[in-house]
Amino acid sequence: MRAGIAFLVVAYTLSQFYRAFLAVLAPALQADIGATTGDLARASGLWFAAFALMQLPVGWALDTIGPRRTASVLFLVGGAGGAAVFAMAEGPGAITLAMILIGIGCAPILMSTYYIYARQFSPAVFGTLAGVTVGLSSLGNILSAAPLAALIELFGWRQTVGAFAGFTALMALAIAVLVRDPPKPLGEAKGSLLDLVKMPALWPLMAMMFVCYAPAAGLRGLWISPYVTEIFGADLSRIGMATLVMGLAMVAGNFLYGPADRLFGGRKRPILIGNGLVALLLLSFWIAPPSGLWTSVALFAAIGLLGASYPIVISHGRSFCPPHLTGRGVTLLNLFGMGGAGVMQFASGPTFAALSQTRPPVEAYGTLFAIIAVMILIGLAIYCRAEDRTG
Numbered sequence: 001m002r003a004g005i006a007f008l009v010v011a012y013t014l015s016q017f018y019r020a021f022l023a024v025l026a027p028a029l030q031a032d033i034g035a036t037t038g039d040l041a042r043a044s045g046l047w048f049a050a051f052a053l054m055q056l057p058v059g060w061a062l063d064t065i066g067p068r069r070t071a072s073v074l075f076l077v078g079g080a081g082g083a084a085v086f087a088m089a090e091g092p093g094a095i096t097l098a099m100i101l102i103g104i105g106c107a108p109i110l111m112s113t114y115y116i117y118a119r120q121f122s123p124a125v126f127g128t129l130a131g132v133t134v135g136l137s138s139l140g141n142i143l144s145a146a147p148l149a150a151l152i153e154l155f156g157w158r159q160t161v162g163a164f165a166g167f168t169a170l171m172a173l174a175i176a177v178l179v180r181d182p183p184k185p186l187g188e189a190k191g192s193l194l195d196l197v198k199m200p201a202l203w204p205l206m207a208m209m210f211v212c213y214a215p216a217a218g219l220r221g222l223w224i225s226p227y228v229t230e231i232f233g234a235d236l237s238r239i240g241m242a243t244l245v246m247g248l249a250m251v252a253g254n255f256l257y258g259p260a261d262r263l264f265g266g267r268k269r270p271i272l273i274g275n276g277l278v279a280l281l282l283l284s285f286w287i288a289p290p291s292g293l294w295t296s297v298a299l300f301a302a303i304g305l306l307g308a309s310y311p312i313v314i315s316h317g318r319s320f321c322p323p324h325l326t327g328r329g330v331t332l333l334n335l336f337g338m339g340g341a342g343v344m345q346f347a348s349g350p351t352f353a354a355l356s357q358t359r360p361p362v363e364a365y366g367t368l369f370a371i372i373a374v375m376i377l378i379g380l381a382i383y384c385r386a387e388d389r390t391g
Contacts, residue, residue: 004068004179008113009137011075011171014164015106016140017148018083019047019217022099023225023243024148027236028157029095037226038349039092043099044222045346050103052339055331056193058108062327066181067112076172078105083165087158105168110134111331112179118318118326119182126318130311131258138254138308141220141247149240193328196321202333204386205317208271209310209333210340211379215278215372216253216307217341218348220246223365224300230361232293242297249301253308260312267316268388274306275376281306282373286366310337319389344372 022029022040029035035043054074061070082101089095110133117129151160196202220243228234228242260270281303290296314333321329348368355364 004175005113005116007171007174007178008067008071008109008116009133011071011079011168011175012106012109012113012133012137013140013143014079014168014171015109016137017144017164018079018099018102018106018140019044019051020141020221020243020247021144021148023220023222024144024152024236024240025157025161026222026225027229027239028152032157033089033091033095035092035095037222038353039095041222041345041349041352043092043096045342045344045349046096047099047103048217048338048342048345050100051107052335052337052342054104054107055111055335055338056328058111059193059328059331061108062111062115062331063325067108067115068176068179068181071108071112071179072172072176074108075105075175076169078102078107080105080165080169080172083161083168087162087165110137111327111334114314114318114330115327116182118323118330126315128258128262130315131254134308134311135251135254135258138247138251141250142244145242145244145247146237146240147244149236153236193325193332196325196329196332199320201320201387202317204383205313205320205333206336207379207382208275208313208386209317209336210343211376212271212275212307212313212340213310213337214341214344215282215376216250216304218345218372219300219369220250220304222345223348223368227365228293228296231296231365234293238293242293242300245297246300246304249304250308253305254311256305257309257312261315266388267312268383268386271309271313271316271383272380274309275380278303278307279373279376279380282369282376286370286373289362289366313337316386316389344375348372 022044026040058070078101082098082105085094085101086098089098113133114130117126121129224243224246225239228239234242257270261267264270281299284299290299314330317333318330351371352364352368355367359367
C-alpha cells in the first residue's frame with residue numbers, strides 16, 4: 001500500500017502540474033495557435049469544472065468499487081489522453097477539449113488518496129497526512145514554472161507536453177498494479193449523497209471550500225503570467241521565476257496548514273486567519289498596487305502561502321462525515337473546492353476583458369483581484385457559523 005500511495009502522490013503532482021501549466025505555456029500558445037488570455041481562462045475554468053463535476057461519480061465509485069480501478073482508469077483515459085490531445089492541438093478549441101479531458105482524468109487521484117487515509121488511519125492524523133500529500137504534490141506547481149519554461153525553450157511545447165502524456169500513462173498503469181483497495185467493514189451501513197446534503201453542519205464548510213482554493217489556484221494557474229508581463233514587461237524566464245516563487249510558497253503553505261489544527265487547538269481559527277489575510281493581500285493590488293516586479297511576486301507568494309488552506313478545510317469537513325460515506329463526503333467537499341476555482345477562473349476572463357476596456361491594466365487587474373477578495377470575505381462570513389472540530 002505504501003508504494004501505491006507513493007504513486008498516487010506522484011499522480012497528484014501531475015494533477016497540480018496540469019492545472020497550473022497554462023501560465024507558462026500562454027506565450028507559446030498565443031504565438032503558435034492564436035490562443036488568447038480569454039481562451040486560456042475559459043480552458044482553465046473548464047478544467048476545474050470538469051474536475052468538480054466528476055467528484056459525484058468518483059465518490060460513488062470510491063465507496064462502491066474502490067480507489068484502484070477508479071483512479072487508474074480515469075487517469076489513463078482522461079489524463080494521458082487529454083495531454084496527448086493538448087500536444088497535437090491546432091487551435092484554442094482543441095486546448096479546451098484537452099483541458100476538460102485532463103480535468104476528468106485528474107479528478108479521482110487526491111480523493112482516492114484521502115479515501116485510503118480515512119479508511120486506514122486515525123482521524124487525528126488525517127489533517128497532517130492531507131497537508132503533507134498536497135504539500136509534496138505541490139511540487140507540480142514548481143515543475144510547471146521555471147523547469148517547464150526551460151523545457152519549452154529546449155524542446156518546444158508540443159514535445160514537452162507529449163512527454164508528460166507518456167509519463168501520465170505510466171503512472172496510471174503503476175496505480176493499477178500497486179494500489180490496494182482498503183477492506184470494507186462487515187455489515188457497513190448504507191447511505192447516499194442526500195444524507196450528506198441533509199447535514200446542516202456541512203453547509204458552512206461547503207461555502208468555505210468554494211472560496212478557499214480559488215485565489216491561489218487562479219493566480220498561480222493563469223493570472224500571474226499576464227500580470228507580470230503587461231505591468232512589468234517580464235519575459236519567459238522571469239515569468240518562470242515568478243511562478244516558481246509562488247509555487248514554492250504554496251508548497252510551504254500546505255506543510256504549514258497540515259498540523260495547524262493541533263497547534264491552534266482546532267481547525268477554524270487558522271482557516272479564518274489565513275483566508276482573511278489572503279483577502280487583504282488581494283485588496284492591496286487594488287488599493288496600493290505594487291510598484292516593482294519583485295514586490296508583486298512577493299505579494300503573489302504570500303497569497304500562495306496563506307491560500308493553501310485546502311487540506312485543513314477538507315479535513316474539517318471530513319470530520320462530520322460518517323465512515324460509510326467517506327468517499328462521497330470528501331468528494332462532495334472537493335466538488336465545492338474545485339467548483340469554486342472553476343467558477344472564478346471561468347468568470348475571470350470575461351470580467352477582466354470588460355474591465356480592461358475602460359481601465360488601464362493596473363486598475364483592471366486590481367479590480368479583478370478585489371472582486372475575488374470580496375468572494376473570500378463572503379465565504380468567511382458564512383464559515384463563521386461552522387462548528388469547530390479536531391477529531
